[in-house]
Amino acid sequence: MKRAVSITLIAVILLLAAAPLVSADAGTTMVVNSSLGLSLREKAGLGQPLVAVMLNGETVTLLQKSIWKQGIEWAKVEFSRYGYTYTGFCAAAYLKSYGGYPEPIDSWDDGEGWKVTSLGGLRLRSGAGLAHYAVRIVPYGTILKPTNAATVVADGYTWRQLKYGGAKVWAAQEMLQHVGGE
Numbered sequence: 001m002k003r004a005v006s007i008t009l010i011a012v013i014l015l016l017a018a019a020p021l022v023s024a025d026a027g028t029t030m031v032v033n034s035s036l037g038l039s040l041r042e043k044a045g046l047g048q049p050l051v052a053v054m055l056n057g058e059t060v061t062l063l064q065k066s067i068w069k070q071g072i073e074w075a076k077v078e079f080s081r082y083g084y085t086y087t088g089f090c091a092a093a094y095l096k097s098y099g100g101y102p103e104p105i106d107s108w109d110d111g112e113g114w115k116v117t118s119l120g121g122l123r124l125r126s127g128a129g130l131a132h133y134a135v136r137i138v139p140y141g142t143i144l145k146p147t148n149a150a151t152v153v154a155d156g157y158t159w160r161q162l163k164y165g166g167a168k169v170w171a172a173q174e175m176l177q178h179v180g181g182e
Contacts, residue, residue, distance in 0.1 A: 031096035044074035071143035124169035128152035128159035
């Protein structure tokens with residue numbers, strides 16, 4: 001009963017949120033390329049409510065592409081599973097026919113930052129070292145702002161403190177590339 005109510009509620013929310021789509025790429029079939037699955041969100045953004053988790057290898061239809069938010073390129077997609085159709089936004093970097101990652105053009109202010117270069121995404125941790133819990137996993141290409149904290153060497157990595165969503169987090173510098181700034 002709860003599942004039916006949840007699915008109905010999601011369907012109503014998606015219908016109310018639907019907007020006319022105009023995109024040259026609309027209708028393109030793509031494949032999820034993420035061994036841990038790929039989050040489908042109501043709107044573009046890591047803090048947006050989760051609609052579903054798409055499975056690795058699952059086929060999706062591209063409805064709209066190139067919405068930039070938080071230094072990430074988001075794609076609006078649709079997929080069906082068990083007779084239900086889901087629509088939402090996902091990180092375009094995890095779609096198999098993805099053609100490459102251009103630098104963000106409308107959400108990056110050209111200041112100093114650190115770009116995630118790990119194709120599998122990067123865990124942002126609560127402290128410097130593997131023993132600290134992962135606050136969030138961000139996808140390839142995400143650009144994070146630095147803090148003034150010194151780097152810390154722990155567990156075979158050099159850890160750099162960065163800003164994410166108003167919080168200070170730590171990431172392995174080996175999985176980052178310096179962009180912008182000096």
